[in-house]
Amino acid sequence: MTAPPAAGPPTGTDRTGSAPGPTRPRTRRRVDRAGPALVLPFALLFAVFLLWPLLAGLWTSFTDRSLTRTESDFVGLANWAELAGDPAVRQSLWTTLLFTLITTPPLVLIALAMAVLTQRAAGIGWVLRFSFFAPFLLPVAVVSLIWVWIYQPGFGMVNGLLASVGIGEVNWLGDEGTVLTAIGAATVWWTVGFNYLLYLAALQGIPAQVYEAASLDGAGAWHRFTRITVPLLDRTTALVVLLQMVASLKLFDQAYLMTAGSGGPDHAARPIIGYIFDTGFTGLRIGYASAVSYLFFAVIIAVSLIQFRLFTRKEGAA
Amino acid sequence: MRVHSPVPSPPAGPGRRAFLAGGLAAAGLALAGCAPAATAEAGRTRLRQWNLFTGGDGARMVAMHERYAAEHPEVDLRPTTYLWGNPYYTKFAMGAAGGRSFDIGTLHLSRLRGLGAGTLIDPVPRDLLAEHGITERTVQPNLWQKATVDGELYAIPFDTHLVVTYYDREVCAQAGVLDAGGELAATRGADELLDLLAEVKAVTGRYGIVMDTTGAWRQFWSLYRQLGGELTLDGELGIDDDKALQSLDFLRRVSEEGLAPPASDAPGTPANFQNGIAGLMLAGNWELPTFQDAGMDFGMRPFPDVFGAELGQGDSHAFVLPHRRDRDDEAVRAAVGYAAWMLKNSITWAGGGHTPAYLPVAESEEYAALEPQAGYRDAARDVQLDPEAWFSGSAGRLTAEANSVMAGVHNGSATPEQALRGFKAAAQKLIDTPAPI
């Protein structure tokens, strides 16, 4: 199951407004028996595949449920107490946060640079759109295969290029100090295309007159970029940063695949979801893994709330 | 874990001849042993086999599967290889929990308890196995015993693999440590061994011996068992501190005295042996094809006697039947028949260094003729299996913890006392972790 796309704000300015006629305020209509029937299919799936596991997971976190047994016992807060003192939880949580911190800035800045270049470059728009966005369409396993191959000590592309300029070989994925950065670089290559599209759409919404007026005033290109483009894009930037941070916090797929499931040397590239996977499925401890899942849930909610706060304050000030 | 070489070529020299001889023997055995019951079924039986073999072992398994498939047109054999270690065992547990994804899988015998014998793993019907002549009397007794949990048989042992000594004949001849027959002279006790290593070192100019310092558990457990040490992991940690320290101190000594490198990882160790920076190597018998393919002149013998006996740590690859959601006698019958065929044809498998668990093969002339397997084949009888716990065994958590703390003894970052403390703390923590089994 993958993250659903961004939930946008319920505002009136979105493009769905292209439907003819004015929007009418919701009116209370008479009670309609068709409503529940129409909602039923989705509500049923929602209940079975979201609510049930969500509640079951909470309950399971208070039991010693295991993958190898059918019965399980209530153990109270034992899992939660263990979690509080588990250094692997702290390490994996830190790995997740560190990954978020090191990948978010390049994923935002490079996307912006790509969008601006695409906007300004003449005649090669589709080439750039394809080049920048195509990696996003690759399945994660393909991305991992390619990058593990690129990082290969001995005969990989990166080390080959380094060797040709006289720099010694680095075991990118085999060294505790570089493994997370190496995965981060592959991630930037893979997913920057999505942010790029959001920026591109936003840039196309800036009327040309704004720039023309600035040009007449004698503003230079850099000036126009920092004083006009960037401020006009700040809402998009806020959205991109927000989406990106939540996405980076969900690191698992490429970290798992690029370290062959090991989490890297000394687990230096095992994110919190990796730890959930390891305890639940490799370690067979469904109960404990459920507790760790809820910790992760709490982190996501907390980060979202903080961002929501910052976001609304900024909006209010604008 | 990554294998850099492309397809391993079939072994040269005696290996290839053995291969052919094995093939002929296998064909004969198979003709005799092919169960008519399985062929009586109409249509083909699907048999989904899971394994964790890549590299040389993978190639041998493919060769065996090709022959099996040719001899069993009624079985639709579908093997799948997953990445060795945790990725494999994770898929194994999840597939068995789902109860419908595979019919037979390979497993390290040391992981049998940890993966839920009786819950995720179904018992092997002994009567079915006996129809193929596989019984308690035809399988290596120590393995059969390990495969039996609470009186039920849960695994069909396929081989024994263990840590052994490899030696470079050229280097050892120069050092004058070969006996009259051109084999490495047996040593008794730590001092004799260290003297021998010093002589070898004088020839190589670098080291006497290499071993995987990031996988020191194998060496530790071999030495500790030579001292007669016991390790109990049930409730309270039971360990003999003196014997453990003695074992760790030996690891410290070989590295500190410059007889072994302070750091050498799993892929680096055979590479170091091959490029000649040491004349001896302690490693698993499965590295054998690497040097055979490279055309090295080398020999093998059991783990050296350091503390009174030539005992080496090891494990066994076995076949197990995963738990099934729905009963399927036909699939179980096919799976057992397949495992029996593999055991009877394990002379091919032995080419990769593993000692067959099936006694008629292990005691056959073909196997006795295999070189350098002959140098260590008896060691399998006394293989030192890992201690019993749900978290022990190959690619298990205890091994990982031990490897992580004991590497420091080799590279000098930890004293034996510190390493022992670290190991005991880690082991106690695992003992205190609620068992998922």
Place this chain on the structure above:
Amino acid sequence: MTAIAQAPRSGTARPAPPAPGPGRRRRPRITPLGAAATVSGLVLALLWLLPLAWAVLTSVKPEAETTAVPLRWLPVEPTVEAYRQVIARGDIQQWLINSTVISSLVTLLTLVCCALAAYAFSRTAFPGRTPLLALLVAGILVPPQVLIVPLFDQMTLLGLVDTHLGVALPQVVAPVMVFILKRFFDQIPHDYLEAAQLDGAGHLRVLFGIVLPMSGPILAAVGIFTFVQSWNNFLWPFVATTDPSLMTVPVGLGTVQGAYGIQYAQQMAAAVLGAAPLIAVFLAFQRQIVRGVTDAGLK
């Protein structure tokens, strides 16, 4: 996939609307600046294509050439042997079929279930409507990753591990899609629908006869987005399938090993084959996909 995340319900956030404005049609004059942008853009594009090029070039090398040191870009003796080997094994075809089946199923079910629910929330009133909507919206906040452990446990209970349905159904639960569609339906003038209803048309006829035909672009956006998401989804399909004959492309490529060890040309050939369909579709429908992803992403 990590890129597309769910945003918290940020009530007042307004992404800049990418409305087709006059800026779009502006012909850039050929200025030094424009030329510099073109050149830098091309350089960056080449850099971005480099890994793909490396993968494709590796896939047409003989296995022995892949590990040559020093590194050589072009194959000396180009060959399609690696592709032949991979195709002969048959896995990748099976996985492509599985991915197609599962992604289509997910997309279809998502469109139908979400459209029905969105219509009900937008156009009907029933007791419990508001709390139910609030519950669904709250569901947007639940990262699917939180659910993998309990969901797998539940699937073993339901006997859905290693079934296509078990892989597909949890992916249909995307409350955010209900929300996106509902907001669109909200803006269809009420008069339109009332007229039809007065004519005696039932809800289903209104939905399928009037509402959906008016919603082409948004349905396309939701559909394209869902399909791409599902096609590239890794974690849940990875957890829910262990039988290789049921795996999707990302899961199969990521877990099943060649028994001979690592053969780079074959790995890259498999990667190219696994990536090709979506890239081909993208080349054919670039504009629609860019719009679909942007629309669903921004909403």
